[in-house]
Amino acid sequence: MLGYNDCAEVFRANGVDEILCISVNDPFSLATWAQAxxxxxxRFIPDVxxxxxxxxxxxxxxxxxGMGQRSWRYSMLVKDGMIEKMFVEPDGFETMPVVSNAETMLNYINPEAEKPEQTAVVMQMWRAILSA
Incomplete structure (x- = not known):
């Protein structure tokens, strides 16, 4: 699934000025998340x-x-300071995004927009078992 960062150029080409991620969290956690x-x-914005x-x-x-106050997962298109469209996840954040994802938003903005190719990276994890 393509993310907002992956589709940023396509969003810009279709009139989106900025992509924001607002999270009920501290700025340090958000900076680490963005970097990871x-x-x-x-642009990650903390709503502390x-x-x-x-x-x-x-x-x-x-x-x-064990998480305290958090945000329900959603995406929102804002034009000229007014909310035009919101896609609210039916299960909040307990599953992978099904309606708040970049593809859904891009399809709303322009169903004909050419999306970047999806690539996959396969990583193998090796576990060394040492015996004494």
Whole structure:
């Protein structure tokens, strides 16, 4: 599945000025996440106390899962300061994104947009078993 970072150039070619990722988290965790994902085309914005997320009606309490307050998973197209479209995940964040993903958003913006080719990287993990 192609991500927002992978499709950034296509989004720009179809009128998107900026791709933002707002998360109920601290800036240090978001910087580490962005670096780990290689997401250099996405601007990560911390919503440390969840104020924005709460006002959007997307704040969820996950204390029972040891995570505290978090955001429901969604994507949103904003034009001229107005929300044009939101894609809200039916299962929040417990599964892989099915409607908040880049492909769904790009199909909404321009179903004819030429998407980048999807590539796969296969990694093998080797475990050494040492016996004494």
């Amino acid at each position: 994902e290689g997401a250099d085309q996405v 106390k969840g104020d924005f997320t709460r006002q959007m009606g997307m704040l969820v309490n996950l204390a029972d899962k």
